[in-house]
Amino acid sequence: MKLLLIEDDERIADALAEDLSDQHYTVDVVYDGQTGWDYADMVQYDLIVLDVMLPEIDGITLCQRLRQAGHQVPILMLTACDTIADKVLGLDAGADDYLVKPFDLQELSARIRALLRRGETTTPPVLQWHQLSLNPNTCDVSYGEQPLALSPKEYSLLEFFLRHQRRVFSRAQLLEQLWPFERMPDESTVKAHIRGLRQKLEAAGAPKDLIETVYGLGYRLKQLDE
Structure with missing residues (x-):
C-alpha cells in the first residue's frame, strides 16, 4: 500500500513516516500543499494523510482541489483544531476521516486500516x-x-x-x-x-x-x- 503524507512539521512527518514504514506501507513525505498536489496528481496513492495547516496550499483547499479534479483516494485529515465547526469544514471539503493533534500512533494506524478496508469490500481479511x-x-x-x-x-x-x-x-x-x-x-x-x-x-x-x-x-x- 502506498501512502502520501503531507505535513509541514518535519519532526512529526518523519516520526509518522517511520512508524508507517515499519507497518510495511510505502510512504512519500512532502512538507507543503503545492508539492502535495503535484505528487497526488502524478502518482496513484492508496491513501493520503493530510495536515490542515500547510504552506503554499492549505489542507482544506488541497482536499477540495483533489475532489474537484476527480481523485477518489481516501483522505485522512490531521489538525490541531478540535471544534465541531473545524471537523465539519474538513469533512465537507472531501476528507474521509478527521484526527485531532496530538494523537496516538495506534489510533492513526487503526483509522488508516479502516479507510483502506472501505475500498476493499471484496478482499478477504487474509x-x-x-x-x-x-x-x-x-x-x-x-x-x-x-x-x-x-x-x-x-x-x-x-x-x-x-x-x-x-x-x-x-x-x-x-x-x-x-x-x-x-x-x-x-x-x-x-x-x-x-x-x-x-x-x-x-x-x-x-x-x-x-x-x-x-x-x-x-x-x-x-x-x-x-
Missing part, C-alpha cells in the same frame, strides 16, 4: 493463493504450515501480488508502487528482491516459480493445479 497465506493485520506469512520470515520489501512485494492476483506487473510498475518517489532505485533492485522472495518461498515448500516471469512484461503469481 490474502491467499493456493497454500500461500498472508494476514495484513498481523503481517504473518506462511506457505502451508511453514511460516515465512520476510524482509519489509519482500513482504510488500508479496502483499502487492496477492492483492492483484493474476495481474502482470513490470519492474517499473513495482518500483512506482512499492518505493518512495524520492528514493526510487533502479530496476535491478526489483529483480534482486524477487529472487530473494522466490528463494524463501521455495525453502518453505512452494514451487520454484510461484512468482513467475512473463517474459517481456514482468511478474505475476503463477496459477497452480490443485
